[in-house]
Amino acid sequence: xxxxxxxxxxxxxxxxxxxxxxxxxxxxxxxxxxxxxxxxxxxxxxxxxxxxxxxxxxxxxxxxxxxxxxxxxxxxxxxxxxxxxxxxxxxxxxxxxxxxxxxxxxxxxxxxxxxxxxxxxxxxxxxxxxxxxxxxxxxxxxxxxxxxxxxxxxxxxxxxxxxxxxxxxxxxxxxxxxxxxxxxxxxxxxxxxxxxxxxxxxxxxxxxxxxxxxxxxxxxxxxxxxxxxxxxxxxxxxxxxxxxxxxxxxxxxxxxxxxxxxxxxxxxxxxxxxxxxxxxxxxxxxxxxxxxxxxxxxxxxxxxxxxxxxxxxxxxxxxxxx
Amino acid sequence: xxxxxxxxxxxxxxxxxxxxxxxxxxxxxxxxxxxxxxxxxxxxxxxxxxxxxxxxxxxxxxxxxxxxxxxxxxxxxxxxxxxxxxxxxxxxxxxxxxxxxxxxxxxxxxxxxxxxxxxxxxxxxxxxxxxxxxxxxxxxxxxxxxxxxxxxxxxxxxxxxxxxxxxxxxxxxxxxxxxxxxxxxxxxxxxxxxxxxxxxxxxxxxxxxxxxxxxxxxxxxxxxxxxxxxxxxxxxxxxxxxxxxxxxxxxxxxxxxxxxxxxxxxxxxxxxxxxxxxxxxxxxxxxxxxxxxxxxxxxxxxxxxxxxxxxxxxxxxxxxxxxxxxxxxxxxxxxxxxxxxxxxxxxxxxx
Numbered sequence: 001x002x003x004x005x006x007x008x009x010x011x012x013x014x015x016x017x018x019x020x021x022x023x024x025x026x027x028x029x030x031x032x033x034x035x036x037x038x039x040x041x042x043x044x045x046x047x048x049x050x051x052x053x054x055x056x057x058x059x060x061x062x063x064x065x066x067x068x069x070x071x072x073x074x075x076x077x078x079x080x081x082x083x084x085x086x087x088x089x090x091x092x093x094x095x096x097x098x099x100x101x102x103x104x105x106x107x108x109x110x111x112x113x114x115x116x117x118x119x120x121x122x123x124x125x126x127x128x129x130x131x132x133x134x135x136x137x138x139x140x141x142x143x144x145x146x147x148x149x150x151x152x153x154x155x156x157x158x159x160x161x162x163x164x165x166x167x168x169x170x171x172x173x174x175x176x177x178x179x180x181x182x183x184x185x186x187x188x189x190x191x192x193x194x195x196x197x198x199x200x201x202x203x204x205x206x207x208x209x210x211x212x213x214x215x216x217x218x219x220x221x222x223x224x225x226x227x228x229x230x231x232x233x234x235x236x237x238x239x240x241x242x243x244x245x246x247x248x249x250x251x252x253x254x255x256x257x258x259x260x261x262x263x264x265x266x267x268x269x270x271x272x273x274x275x276x277x278x279x280x281x282x283x284x285x286x287x288x289x290x291x292x293x294x295x296x297x298x299x300x301x302x303x304x305x306x307x308x309x310x311x312x313x314x315x316x317x318x319x320x321x322x
Numbered sequence: 323x324x325x326x327x328x329x330x331x332x333x334x335x336x337x338x339x340x341x342x343x344x345x346x347x348x349x350x351x352x353x354x355x356x357x358x359x360x361x362x363x364x365x366x367x368x369x370x371x372x373x374x375x376x377x378x379x380x381x382x383x384x385x386x387x388x389x390x391x392x393x394x395x396x397x398x399x400x401x402x403x404x405x406x407x408x409x410x411x412x413x414x415x416x417x418x419x420x421x422x423x424x425x426x427x428x429x430x431x432x433x434x435x436x437x438x439x440x441x442x443x444x445x446x447x448x449x450x451x452x453x454x455x456x457x458x459x460x461x462x463x464x465x466x467x468x469x470x471x472x473x474x475x476x477x478x479x480x481x482x483x484x485x486x487x488x489x490x491x492x493x494x495x496x497x498x499x500x501x502x503x504x505x506x507x508x509x510x511x512x513x514x515x516x517x518x519x520x521x522x523x524x525x526x527x528x529x530x531x532x533x534x535x536x537x538x539x540x541x542x543x544x545x546x547x548x549x550x551x552x553x554x555x556x557x558x559x560x561x562x563x564x565x566x567x568x569x570x571x572x573x574x575x576x577x578x579x580x581x582x583x584x585x586x587x588x589x590x591x592x593x594x595x596x597x598x599x600x601x602x603x604x605x606x607x608x609x610x611x612x613x614x615x616x617x618x619x620x621x622x623x624x625x626x627x628x629x630x631x632x633x634x635x636x637x638x639x640x641x642x643x644x645x646x647x648x649x650x651x652x653x654x655x656x657x658x659x660x661x662x663x664x665x666x667x668x669x670x671x672x673x
Contacts, residue, residue, distance in 0.1 A: 043410035182603050182639065185580065189606065190598055193588045204588045209577040212584060234667070235643045242638055243577070246630035253643075274413075275420050282380050 037267055038088050044274040045281065047226035050086055051095040051241050054079065056232030056257030063257075069113055074259035076121045080132070085266045087136060087171050093223060095174040097240045101148060101183055115149075118177065119156050126160050137169040143217045144179035145187070174218065180239040188215040213243065225249045227273055231258045250276070377421040381414040431648040438655040444494065446533050451497035454658055458665035462619030465495060466504040466641070468633060469652065470625050471511055478651065484512060485522045487624075487652040488568070489529035494657055496540050496566045497533065503568050504618055508631045510572025513546050519553060526568070527556050542566040547614050548574055575614045576634040583609055610636050620644065622660045624652045642667055 054075055061071025079096065086094050098118055104111060125132040126140060133140055142157050149157065157177075192215055195201045201211070214220035225244040230237070233255040237245065245251055252269055254261065444451050455461060469487055472479035478486060488505055495503045512518050523544060530539050541564050544553040548571065583606070590596035611617075617637045623629070623645040630638070644660040 039405075040409045040413050040416070043406055044413050180639075182607070182636065185636065186601060186603050186606055189580075189584045189587060190601055192584055193591045193598055193601070196588045197591065204585045204592075207581055207585050207588065209581050212577070212581060235663075236640055237638055237643070239639045242635040246576070246635050246638070247632045251628050251630070251643075271416065271420075275417050278380070278417065279377070282376075 034085075034263060038085070041089050041267065041270055041274065045277040046090045047270070047273055047277075048091065048223040049093040049095065049225045050091050050227045050229065051097070051225055051245070052079075052082070053097045053228070053230040053238065053240055054258040055230060055234060057259060059232060060257045060259045068110060069117075071259065072114065072117055076117060078259045078261055079121075080125070081262060082266050083173065085263055085270075087138065089267075089270060092170045093172045093174060095143070095176060095225075095241070097179065097238075098175050098177040099144075099179070100239060101145065101178045101180045102239065103178065104148070115153050118175070119153050122160050122175065123156065126164050133164055133173070134167075136171065137167040138164065138171045138173055139167040140164045140173050140175065143174045143176045145183050145217075148178045174222075176240070179217070181242040182239060184216050185212070185243065187217065188212050191215045216243075227252060227269065229254060229269060231256055231261050374418075374421050374425060377418055381418060428648045431646075435646065435649050435653070435655070438659065439653050442655040442658050444497075444654045446493075448493075448497035448533050451494060451654075452499065455498045455661065458661055460665050461498065461500060461661060462642075462664055463500065464502040464504065464616050464618045464620075465500050466506060466618030466621045466633075466637075467491060467652075468506045468621065468623040468625070468631060470650075471507055471509055481511060481518055481521075485518070485525045488522060488570075489526040490652060490654075491657070492526050492542065492566060492568055493529050493533045494654060496530070496542070498657075498661070501564075501566060502616065503566060504615055505568065505570050506572065506631070506633055507570075508573055510548075510570075510574060513548065513570055513572055519544070519546075519551075523553055523555070530555075540565040542568060545569040545615075547571060548579075569615050571614060571634070573632045576632050579610065579613055579634070580636065583613070607636070610634075617641065620660060620664045622657065624649065624656065626650060 057071040057075035058068060060066075060074060061068050064071075066074070083094055099114060103114070122140060126134055128134070132138075140160055142161055146154060189212070192201065192207060192211060195215075196204055196207075201207065216222075225241060226249055228237075228241060228245045228249060228251045230252070231254045233253065235253045237251075250273055254265065254269075256265055442454065469484060471481075471484055474480035476483075484507065491505070492503055512522065526542065526544075527539060530542070534540060539555065539557050541557065541562050542555040543564050543566075545551070545567055547569060587596060587601065591598060614634055614637060617639060618641050621633070621638065621641045621643050623643070625645065626648050628643065628645045642664050644663055646656050646659070649656060
């Protein structure tokens with residue numbers, strides 16, 4: 001009965017697909033099928049910004065009797081696949097919650113594992129001219145309170161940011177490390193006050209919610225968030241993108257554990273979003289607006305009606321009706 | 323004497339103004355609902371109309387949308403154009419399939435919601451509600467509910483419907499033993515008007531007397547943090563404890579309040595009363611709890627698709643979120659199912 005209510009689970013095609021992908025001959029067919037699905041998705045509306053809370057690595061390790069470290073490694077592999085789907089479909093920004101400031105509550109051993117894993121993976125995708133990020137011209141940004149990062153890791157991360165900075169495409173991978181929204185809001189408030197003091201913002205009356213959002217770690221050139229995905233079934237946001245996700249964005253809570261979150265799970269979310277966005281755009285265009293920003297423009301429906309038939313009235317004279 | 327003079331005479335005999343007087347502003351200030359003539363404003367994400375006919379119509383119009391064709395033509399060859407069209411046709415076909423699937427799913431879910439509504443019924447008895455709740459291992463202390471202000475013509479629609487829903491919710495939460503109920507409504511239509519508030523107060527005490535009998539009503543207070551108002555229930559005396567605090571918030575308590583806080587802080591910083599170094603998460607948290615209220619433990623959205631509708635972002639940090647897909651009503655069964663889910667979840671910050 002629980003299942004009947006859950007729209008948080010992904011399609012069961014997902015599991016069939018996983019079984020099929022074990023046959024070696026089928027891999028060619030599958031990659032063709034994937035290209036086809038992405039091609040189809042490409043013709044509809046595509047989200048610009050997707051954020052992911054990658055939850056469930058540890059539970060996955062426990063379920064499969066793996067070491068904690070292997071669980072995180074499996075998670076990192078799943079991430080590369082999902083990133084590939086997103087960027088091939090045409091998503092511009094992908095934001096991942098790599099590490100929360102609250103994660104420092106974990107054991108030192110695990111924190112160190114996570115740090116070095118993240119550094120190694122980011123290095124791997126950006127080290128050489130033909131590694132994933134540089135080959136696909138993806139910009140990698142580290143978002144968050146950098147004062148928490150140990151200096152040796154910070155140096156590596158900054159060099160990764162530097163090498164991918166001049167990517168020619170709009171594709172960006174935002175790695176939130178270590179990040180919480182509350183920290184970000186406080187950071188924004190502080191930098192705004194600094195700017196008011198310096199005279200960069202003329203007066204305090206100029207401050208509005210857009211200025212606060214522009215002063216986040218993300219910076220002003222980030223498109224608004226369209227989809228927030230959280231895997232492994234928790235229905236909580238855990239201090240991630242609270243400001244960005246609470247207006248006009250879709251929040252998806254998926255029951256799959258992160259390492260099992262694969263191609264079909266991702267594309268079904270993209271398809272669902274595309275479906276609802278098409279309906280929404282259609283409803284808005286009936287209301288006379290091309291997108292939600294134009295909703296303020298009101299069209300005068302009376303003036304647009306065709307002209308009425310001539311009057312035949314018992315008032316023979318011109319009578320003042322007004 | 324001309325005809326107009328005659329009509330003036332008739333009017334002055336009847337003690338009516340002889341010249342046409344503009345009373346638009348007077349009327350508008352009197353009628354409460356004038357600002358709502360366009361219906362309640364809805365957040366854009368809630369527009370999700372999906373009847374099959376609509377989608378098929380949309381599909382066809384979209385397929386023959388030649389503006390799109392033209393935009394595409396400039397950038398690609400004929401072969402790519404044909405490919406684009408085939409792919410797009412497949413996408414639209416899938417959309418039609420999704421619509422059929424969704425409509426089956428919706429009726430299936432509606433059946434189950436009906437089933438649960440029949441299974442869990444409170445019978446207006448606090449004892450039954452408390453028994454239901456006592457089966458759970460833990461309950462939230464602060465419960466927050468997002469309610470939709472529906473169209474006046476709908477079932478439980480308009481301000482009256484909203485007031486009804488709030489009074490039912492407050493009776494259930496008092497019976498369940500939850501001391502703090504936060505009601506979020508996007509437009510905040512209820513908050514700006516004292517007439518509505520007095521109506522709400524009456525409605526809540528009337529509803530509570532149906533649950534608890536009219537002799538001793540539970541003690542409650544209604545808070546409006548944005549205007550810093552508080553209204554006490556009918557049998558409040560200063561030494562009795564408040565059983566339930568109902569707090570009414572709207573979108574102005576979200577991002578705009580953080581903006582206001584930033585303005586105030588920058589003013590204090592300019593006059594050197596506040597150093598930037600002193601601004602911390604704890605300070606902002608303290609101020610926002612004072613201005614808006616505590617962080618809810620459980621957030622229930624009584625709508626068909628999860629949409630946070632600009633809910634105060636600072637306050638949903640670790641909040642458990644619950645909603646029932648395809649549900650449009652405020653039901654006791656939804657509340658109980660949300661509480662059941664809450665009792666089964668564990669919060670471990672950062673772990």
